[in-house]
Amino acid sequence: MTEVQNEVQTTETQTTENVKLTNNKDIITYLAEKFPLCFSLEGEAKPLKIGLFQDLAEALKDDECVSKTQLRHALRQYTSNWRYLHGCRLGAERVDLQGNPAGILEQEHADHAAQQLAEAKAKFAEKRAAEKAAKATQKKRPARKANTHKAEGNKPARKPKTQPELTALDFSSLVKGANVKVKAGENAQKAVVLDVLKESARVQLENGLVINVTADRLFA
Structure with a gap:
């Protein structure tokens, strides 16, 4: 060494x-x-x-x-x-x-x-x-519950549409060009009177559709 x-x-x-x-x-x-x-x-x-x-x-x-x-x-x-x-x-x-x-x-x-x-x-x-x-406590913990909104695609519950109050109409005083409401089922649509007949009226709805409706379906 x-x-x-x-x-x-x-x-x-x-x-x-x-x-x-x-x-x-x-x-x-x-x-x-x-x-x-x-x-x-x-x-x-x-x-x-x-x-x-x-x-x-x-x-x-x-x-x-x-x-x-x-x-x-x-x-x-x-x-x-x-x-x-x-x-x-x-x-x-x-x-x-x-x-x-x-x-x-x-x-x-x-x-x-x-x-x-x-x-x-x-x-x-x-x-x-x-x-x-x-x-042991950690193993016994329950699985987290799925979020209800996520399970439903986060779609919020639809609120029922509130329908406007309908006022009775005096059919005898109805004239051509008057603005009225036409009830169809649970819904009511705005319309314009095109012609007044004996027990019905010919109206044009907001979507352009022209129909004949009876007096009991017309409201002010």
Whole structure:
């Protein structure tokens, strides 16, 4: 290996080592690499020595990868993990950074760990139940009803036409050229008298049609 390659490798190693870790998961992974007999990433975790944080802070005081504050946060997360709480049973042996025996777990600490584990599992179960209920509610929602107007082509209901009031006509006084109304069924149309006959009249409707109508169908 050349001198240049040695310098490059040294620079890369220093750069890697100087990366500041801020994520708890990354810090725990880092601790498991540096102290494998104390920290673990899989399986049941070993109970840690009381006051281990001080030993850890002292051991990593010159380590630029992790700050004391971040180290405290990561250690708190590690000791609240289900794996760790499962291992905190009465009589279990605590370990120091090198994995050496550092005291036996007492009843008080075992009970506390069991309580934390039960609370954590209860919260998890409650969260899962809420998610399941939300999904069930979403599935039961009825389909939206089709808009009545859209189903009918957005056609508004037709309003009945209001017919003008018809006034009785005195047929005896009817003269040629008079304006009258002619009733045909339910409708009435305007017309002009063209000729007056004995019991009927010859009229021209607005549309130009000329017809004979009886007196009872003529109105003023």
